Amino acid sequence: MPLSELQVVPHLKTALKGPLQHLENHLLAKQTDIEWWFRQQWQQTPAPFYSSVDLRNAGFKLAPVDTNLFPAGFNNLNSAFFPLCVQAAHAAVERTKITAARLLIIPENHTRNLSYWESVATLQTILQKTGLEVRIGSMLADLDTPQEIVLPSGQQVLLEPIIRHQHCIGLQDFTPCLVLLNNDLSSGHPTLLDNLHQDIVPPLHSGWYARLKSEHFTYYRQVAKEFSAQIEIDPWLIEPLFRNCGKLDFMKKTGYECLADNVDALLQAIQHKYTEYNVPHKPFVIVKADQGTYGMGVMTIHDPEEILALNRKQRTRMSTSKEGQTIQKVILQEGVYTFETWENESVAEPVVYMIDHFVVGGFYRVHTEKGVNENLNAPGMHFEPLAFENSCMAPNCTMAPDALPNRFYAYGVIARLASLAAAREISAQV
Amino acid sequence: MPLSELQVVPHLKTALKGPLQHLENHLLAKQTDIEWWFRQQWQQTPAPFYSSVDLRNAGFKLAPVDTNLFPAGFNNLNSAFFPLCVQAAHAAVERTKITAARLLIIPENHTRNLSYWESVATLQTILQKTGLEVRIGSMLADLDTPQEIVLPSGQQVLLEPIIRHQHCIGLQDFTPCLVLLNNDLSSGHPTLLDNLHQDIVPPLHSGWYARLKSEHFTYYRQVAKEFSAQIEIDPWLIEPLFRNCGKLDFMKKTGYECLADNVDALLQAIQHKYTEYNVPHKPFVIVKADQGTYGMGVMTIHDPEEILALNRKQRTRMSTSKEGQTIQKVILQEGVYTFETWENESVAEPVVYMIDHFVVGGFYRVHTEKGVNENLNAPGMHFEPLAFENSCMAPNCTMAPDALPNRFYAYGVIARLASLAAAREISAQV
Numbered sequence: 120m121p122l123s124e125l126q127v128v129p130h131l132k133t134a135l136k137g138p139l140q141h142l143e144n145h146l147l148a149k150q151t152d153i154e155w156w157f158r159q160q161w162q163q164t165p166a167p168f169y170s171s172v173d174l175r176n177a178g179f180k181l182a183p184v185d186t187n188l189f190p191a192g193f194n195n196l197n198s199a200f201f202p203l204c205v206q207a208a209h210a211a212v213e214r215t216k217i218t219a220a221r222l223l224i225i226p227e228n229h230t231r232n233l234s235y236w237e238s239v240a241t242l243q244t245i246l247q248k249t250g251l252e253v254r255i256g257s258m259l260a261d262l263d264t265p266q267e268i269v270l271p272s273g274q275q276v277l278l279e280p281i282i283r284h285q286h287c288i289g290l291q292d293f294t295p296c297l298v299l300l301n302n303d304l305s306s307g308h309p310t311l312l313d314n315l316h317q318d319i320v321p322p323l324h325s326g327w328y329a330r331l332k333s334e335h336f337t338y339y340r341q342v343a344k345e346f347s348a349q350i351e352i353d354p355w356l357i358e359p360l361f362r363n364c365g366k367l368d369f370m371k372k373t374g375y376e377c378l379a380d381n382v383d384a385l386l387q388a389i390q391h392k393y394t395e396y397n398v399p400h401k402p403f404v405i406v407k408a409d410q411g412t413y414g415m416g417v418m419t420i421h422d423p424e425e426i427l428a429l430n431r432k433q434r435t436r437m438s439t440s441k442e443g444q445t446i447q448k449v450i451l452q453e454g455v456y457t458f459e460t461w462e463n464e465s466v467a468e469p470v471v472y473m474i475d476h477f478v479v480g481g482f483y484r485v486h487t488e489k490g491v492n493e494n495l496n497a498p499g500m501h502f503e504p505l506a507f508e509n510s511c512m513a514p515n516c517t518m519a520p521d522a523l524p525n526r527f528y529a530y531g532v533i534a535r536l537a538s539l540a541a542a543r544e545i546s547a548q549v
Numbered sequence: 550m551p552l553s554e555l556q557v558v559p560h561l562k563t564a565l566k567g568p569l570q571h572l573e574n575h576l577l578a579k580q581t582d583i584e585w586w587f588r589q590q591w592q593q594t595p596a597p598f599y600s601s602v603d604l605r606n607a608g609f610k611l612a613p614v615d616t617n618l619f620p621a622g623f624n625n626l627n628s629a630f631f632p633l634c635v636q637a638a639h640a641a642v643e644r645t646k647i648t649a650a651r652l653l654i655i656p657e658n659h660t661r662n663l664s665y666w667e668s669v670a671t672l673q674t675i676l677q678k679t680g681l682e683v684r685i686g687s688m689l690a691d692l693d694t695p696q697e698i699v700l701p702s703g704q705q706v707l708l709e710p711i712i713r714h715q716h717c718i719g720l721q722d723f724t725p726c727l728v729l730l731n732n733d734l735s736s737g738h739p740t741l742l743d744n745l746h747q748d749i750v751p752p753l754h755s756g757w758y759a760r761l762k763s764e765h766f767t768y769y770r771q772v773a774k775e776f777s778a779q780i781e782i783d784p785w786l787i788e789p790l791f792r793n794c795g796k797l798d799f800m801k802k803t804g805y806e807c808l809a810d811n812v813d814a815l816l817q818a819i820q821h822k823y824t825e826y827n828v829p830h831k832p833f834v835i836v837k838a839d840q841g842t843y844g845m846g847v848m849t850i851h852d853p854e855e856i857l858a859l860n861r862k863q864r865t866r867m868s869t870s871k872e873g874q875t876i877q878k879v880i881l882q883e884g885v886y887t888f889e890t891w892e893n894e895s896v897a898e899p900v901v902y903m904i905d906h907f908v909v910g911g912f913y914r915v916h917t918e919k920g921v922n923e924n925l926n927a928p929g930m931h932f933e934p935l936a937f938e939n940s941c942m943a944p945n946c947t948m949a950p951d952a953l954p955n956r957f958y959a960y961g962v963i964a965r966l967a968s969l970a971a972a973r974e975i976s977a978q979v
């Protein structure tokens with residue numbers, strides 16, 4: 120039986136209940152303030168059309184480590200909450216383009232990942248249920264005729280070549296009113312999508328060619344600061360510290376000193392907070408490409424010395440990201456331990472999904488071969504998806520702060536903060 | 550085991566599949582047009598905060614017979630779709646008063662109906678999950694101190710006396726930003742709520758003291774006409790014909806001729822449509838109070854002669870409605886047969902719930918002692934609630950037109966038409 124059918128959730132394994140109870144208690148007690156605050160925020164800055172946020176739950180802190188504006192993985196959500204996705208998609212379409220009748224999804228180009236296509240098929244179905252006519256247009260250069268992909272679930276997707284005519288794109292016999300990107304544009308700004316008269320969501324400039332993780336986390340820092348002031352907590356409990364380094368070349372070993380210095384400073388800052396909260400663990404830093412996704416070009420560092428000792432293989436791995444882009448900038452992010460474990464051994468990391476500003480569900484990446492301090496979204500990584508059992512919208516004050524509906528509520532709050540940071544980031548660039 | 554736990558649905562018992570297939574096929578085939586149309590409509594006229602719509606499914610036609618702007622029965626919905634209610638309530642609060650933090654529910658005054666209080670408790674919980682502080686203020690004149698009602702489900706509600714101070718109402722230590730009426734104001738405009746500075750939803754003038762069913766169905770007729778033109782069907786398939794009579798006195802027998810004439814004209818009009826569609830059943834008319842609710846003052850008429858032959862008991866029953874209001878105006882509505890039956894004998898009538906413009910669920914009133922042509926919402930009526938098994942938002946074109954998700958979709962479409970008619974009715978009165 121696949122994990123997702125078991126409908127159980129990981130156990131939070133940590134002796135450090137103090138600060139977490141503090142955090143979760145606060146989120147529950149301040150629910151009115153929190154929801155009120157979010158309502159004002161979303162009015163000021165419209166939420167992204169959709170997003171997913173990777174969280175790490177160390178027990179003593181709960182923080183986002185990555186925000187994806189072109190989410191995949193819709194197939195991993197609990198199908199019981201499918202109507203929630205449809206309802207939220209209704210709201211997203213109303214907010215984006217209320218007159219839309221036809222929508223074109225532009226997916227990633229890697230056609231061999233069947234799990235990705237299961238997600239696209241699920242997304243297509245969700246959007247169809249809002250009454251839109253939804254088709255899939257591929258940017259694959261060598262796609263001349265429609266290609267059908269039949270999936271293990273029984274779903275199927277039809278990839279059709281995109282045809283551009285002056286300022287409009289479409290398919291054979293199909294001119295969309297709205298274009299939905301599910302391609303993160305890692306390989307750059309596609310001229311095919313330049314100067315279109317059709318609305319594109321998320322906007323082109325939210326593609327990875329234009330975004331920096333360090334910029335996103337700069338916005339997140341500000342959001343976390345405002346939110347923490349609102350509910351009176353230390354922002355560190357919900358935010359990973361970070362620093363960034365530009366002009367780095369792993370192969371030529373240039374920029375290494377700056378990197379080592381920054382790692383050192385960040386490790387000290389983390390240790391400072393660990394001491395403050397009596398956290399008995401060893402601080403660590405995650406070094407990752409400042410642009411891009413798919414967990415490529417990521418490493419875990421416990422000591423600045425490790426930077427200087429990188430061997431050729433490690434340096435090669437760090438120097439290119441998705442679709443062969445060279446890594447020149449990195450973000451150094453406070454490593455947040457994952458103390459959620461599945462069946463007492465596998466490490467589990469929650470991923471939360473939003474459509475518009477509604478939290479529609481999530482799942483755990485359950486990984487049997489990774490440690491508590493490693494990146495769980497790594498190349499070649501195998502994980503089992505474990506769908507959230509409950510919705511993230513039904514906290515229950517009569518239950519313990521770490522009871523499931525309350526833990527999921529906490530996830531939903533932190534994920535929404537990351538989505539809000541992304542919303543501000545995108546709207547600032549217009 | 551209560552019906553609601555069985556999660557099965559009534560069987561549609563009718564030989565007349567022709568026009569229904571026509572209707573349901575159309576709703577499925579025209580889904581894109583329908584949803585597009587609704588999106589434009591809701592932008593022009595905001596949906597009521599919440600509503601419930603009683604439908605009758607005759608197989609050959611599917612029509613609303615009553616639209617409630619102060620819905621009870623939230624406790625009868627499928628608890629699996631509770632998160633849908635919360636999400637929709639978020640949207641409703643955002644649209645109504647985005648800065649609201651505290652909400653006061655004003656319920657009905659009949660404190661003995663525990664089933665009603667289960668609904669109020671459920672509604673309170675739904676609204677609390679949106680992060681609002683929600684309390685219940687009673688207009689009961691003799692309530693001096695808070696009264697707690699413990700319910701069979703284990704839920705409880707606390708009724709508190711409303712305190713008015715100048716242009717604000719509240720409770721002890723509680724000043725709401727938003728007042729939600731769950732009292733249909735059958736007994737008139739309450740001076741307690743006059744000229745408040747706080748926002749009241751639905752607005753006071755949507756109370757039964759100010760509404761006429763005939764006016765609602767006049768708006769519905771127009772909505773059905775526009776919608777039917779959009780999807781190219783005969784509006785009669787989704788609309789009950791009606792006429793109204795004013796200045797009637799059942800006790801003094803004045804206005805009877807007008808009533809009998811109108812019944813006669815309406816029966817002929819129905820027969821005309823029955824002939825057109827080869828419906829082999831006998832037309833009937835429902836006579837009900839033009840104002841008010843709770844199915845009081847309702848009768849089924851097959852022949853104008855029956856009007857003149859009413860005995861004293863029947864006339865007395867028709868002359869007063871809820872809270873002792875005298876009935877002077879009636880609406881004559883085309884009777885729509887209910888051909889949905891439960892376990893081959895009990896009659897079942899769907900009730901659909903909306904929060905904002907989102908269909909959040911519904912249930913069947915399953916009645917073991919009523920006929921296919923009787924009003925199922927009658928005084929002293931006992932029904933078993935049977936929650937809808939699926940959401941109303943996930944039609945599936947690969948299934949038969951009368952498969953459950955598609956039947957529920959059809960219910961949701963017709964219920965939204967009734968809600969739209971109510972929205973236009975309310976906004977026209979401002």
